[in-house]
Amino acid sequence: MSSDTLLPAPLGLVTGLVPSAPAAPGGAGGGAGGAGGRAEQVAAQLETAVCVGLLSAGTRLPPERELAEQLGVTVLQLRQALAILRERGIITTRRGNGGGSFVADASAVSREEVAARLRGLSTEWLRDLGDLSGSITASACRLAAERADATDIDRLRELATAFVSAASLEQLRLADSRLHIAIAGAAQSRRLTAASVQVRGEVSPLLWHAVDGELPTAAAVEHHTAIVEAIARGDADAARRAGLLHSEQETRHVIEAHLAEVLTEATSSPHQH
Amino acid sequence: MDRAEVTDLLRRTGEELGSAVDAAFDAVELVRDRAAQVLTTGRGAPSTSSFSALHPLFQQVLAPEPNPLEGIGVAVCTGVLADADRWMEWWRRGPSGRAAFAKYVLDPSALGFYDYQSRPWFRAPLEVGGQVVVGPYLDAGGCDVYTTTLVEPLLLAEGKEVVVGGDLDMAWLEATFLRAVGRRSPALALVASNDRVVVSNTALLTSGSRMPQQLKDDVQVEVAVPSAVPGLSSWRLVALEQR
Structure with missing residues (x-):
C-alpha cells in the first residue's frame, strides 16, 4: 500500500536546498556560524524532510558516515544535527543490534501550536510565501504537463487518490505535500523539486488549520484533479492555470486562518477601551 | 452592519x-533629541563613533514587546561626519527579540551598495522639513523587510542634516x-x-497588493486616517460592499 520513496533520493533533495542563511544583521540571534551553524542547518533540512512526508515515521536513517556524505557535512556536524533533532523529538536513537536513528512519529502538530504560529506571522509574510509557492507550483505544473511520462502520471494519480482517502489531518497534510513534490518531480526538475520541498515545509503546517470549522479539503481535491488531469492530457497551459488557482486558494485560506486567529486573540483577551 | 455603523467603526x-502611530513617533522624537545633543557636543565634526552614546537608547526603545517599531536609527547626509560620507546607525530587533x-x-563601489541617500524614506523628510510617514515598501537591499518608516529631519548646523527614523513592525x-x-x-x-x-481583515485584499478597479467600485464607505503627518494623512480606511 504505502509506496515509500527510497531514502537516498529524498535526502538528496533536501541537501543543499537551504542556501546558507545570511547572518542576521549585526549577527543578532544567529549561531556563531562554523560547525554549530552548519549542524543547525542540516537539522532544519532533515526536519523539513520529515514535515513534508519525505521521511516517514519509523524510517531508519542511514549509518552516520553515509548520511554525512549525502548531506555534505562532517560526521561530527551530523552528530550535532542528530542531537538537535533528538532534542526536538524528531528522531529517536536506539543502541545495539538493529539500532540506529529512527524518524519519530512527531510530525503531528497541535492545533494550538499552529494557531500560535499563525498569530505571530503577518499577512504580508504569508502573502509573500504564497507568491513564491504559486510561482513554483505553476511552473512545476506547466513543465510536468510537458514532460511527465505514463509512470509519472500513474504516480500523480495514486498520490491524488491517497489525498482523497486521507482519514486524518496528519494524513491530509502528508498526502498533500507528497503530491505537490511529486508534481515538481514529474517536471524532471531537481531544483524545482528542492524548492518545492522547502516551500511545502513552510506552507503545509499552516494550511491544514480549520477556519470557521472548515478545512480547504474540498477545493484541494477539485484542484488536484484538475492539475493531474491537465498534466495527463499534456495541456501545459491548463496545468499552469490550475496550479496557480490552487495556490491562490491555499494562500487565501492561510491568510484567513491568520486573520481569524489574530482576531480571536484580540477579542478574547481583556483589552480596555 | 449598516452604513452608519460601518462609518463609525472606520472612524474609531x-x-x-x-x-x-503618533505614539510610535514619540520614540523617534526621543532619539532625535538625544542625537541632537550627541552630535553637537564636543569639538569638531562628529564621527561614526559618536553614535555609541545612543546605543542604550536604541536598546531601550526596541526592548518592549509588543513594539510598534522593529528598527530605529539615524542616517546622515554627506558632510556631517568627519570620518565617513555615508553612515546609517540603525538598530533592528532580531528574531530573538534582541536589538x-x-x-x-x-x-x-561594492556589490550590494545600499544607496540610502536616494531612497524615499531618506529624501522625503529633508524635502518636507518635518515628520513624514513613508511606505509601506519593501526595503530591498536595505533590511529586506516589508515596512513603513516614520522619519523626521534633524538640522545640526547650516548644511549639516541627518534623518532620524523608526521602522514600523507591520x-x-x-x-x-x-x-x-x-x-x-x-x-x-x-x-x-x-x-x-x-x-486588511480579508484575504481578498492582502498587504502589498493594490486595490483592483472592480473592488474600488465596491467601496461603500471611505474615511481618512486623522493625522497631520504627510504620508499618514493620505492613508484611508475603506469598507467594501457586502456581497
Whole structure:
C-alpha cells in the first residue's frame, strides 16, 4: 500500500536546498556560524524532510558516515544535527543490534501550536510565501504537463487518490505535500523539486488549520484533479492555470486562518477601551 | 452592519491607528533629541563613533514587546561626519527579540551598495522639513523587510542634516488594526495613497497588493486616517460592499 520513496533520493533533495542563511544583521540571534551553524542547518533540512512526508515515521536513517556524505557535512556536524533533532523529538536513537536513528512519529502538530504560529506571522509574510509557492507550483505544473511520462502520471494519480482517502489531518497534510513534490518531480526538475520541498515545509503546517470549522479539503481535491488531469492530457497551459488557482486558494485560506486567529486573540483577551 | 455603523467603526479605527502611530513617533522624537545633543557636543565634526552614546537608547526603545517599531536609527547626509560620507546607525530587533546594530553595505563601489541617500524614506523628510510617514515598501537591499518608516529631519548646523527614523513592525500594525475593527466581515482595509493595501481583515485584499478597479467600485464607505503627518494623512480606511 504505502509506496515509500527510497531514502537516498529524498535526502538528496533536501541537501543543499537551504542556501546558507545570511547572518542576521549585526549577527543578532544567529549561531556563531562554523560547525554549530552548519549542524543547525542540516537539522532544519532533515526536519523539513520529515514535515513534508519525505521521511516517514519509523524510517531508519542511514549509518552516520553515509548520511554525512549525502548531506555534505562532517560526521561530527551530523552528530550535532542528530542531537538537535533528538532534542526536538524528531528522531529517536536506539543502541545495539538493529539500532540506529529512527524518524519519530512527531510530525503531528497541535492545533494550538499552529494557531500560535499563525498569530505571530503577518499577512504580508504569508502573502509573500504564497507568491513564491504559486510561482513554483505553476511552473512545476506547466513543465510536468510537458514532460511527465505514463509512470509519472500513474504516480500523480495514486498520490491524488491517497489525498482523497486521507482519514486524518496528519494524513491530509502528508498526502498533500507528497503530491505537490511529486508534481515538481514529474517536471524532471531537481531544483524545482528542492524548492518545492522547502516551500511545502513552510506552507503545509499552516494550511491544514480549520477556519470557521472548515478545512480547504474540498477545493484541494477539485484542484488536484484538475492539475493531474491537465498534466495527463499534456495541456501545459491548463496545468499552469490550475496550479496557480490552487495556490491562490491555499494562500487565501492561510491568510484567513491568520486573520481569524489574530482576531480571536484580540477579542478574547481583556483589552480596555 | 449598516452604513452608519460601518462609518463609525472606520472612524474609531482611524483614530486608534492615528494615535498609535503618533505614539510610535514619540520614540523617534526621543532619539532625535538625544542625537541632537550627541552630535553637537564636543569639538569638531562628529564621527561614526559618536553614535555609541545612543546605543542604550536604541536598546531601550526596541526592548518592549509588543513594539510598534522593529528598527530605529539615524542616517546622515554627506558632510556631517568627519570620518565617513555615508553612515546609517540603525538598530533592528532580531528574531530573538534582541536589538542589534544593522550592517549595511555603504561602499558605493561594492556589490550590494545600499544607496540610502536616494531612497524615499531618506529624501522625503529633508524635502518636507518635518515628520513624514513613508511606505509601506519593501526595503530591498536595505533590511529586506516589508515596512513603513516614520522619519523626521534633524538640522545640526547650516548644511549639516541627518534623518532620524523608526521602522514600523507591520505585524504590530496589522494586529492593532484587527483589534480595532474586531471582525472579518464586512471587508475593511487600510489603504495608502497609491491604492496599496497596508493591512486588511480579508484575504481578498492582502498587504502589498493594490486595490483592483472592480473592488474600488465596491467601496461603500471611505474615511481618512486623522493625522497631520504627510504620508499618514493620505492613508484611508475603506469598507467594501457586502456581497
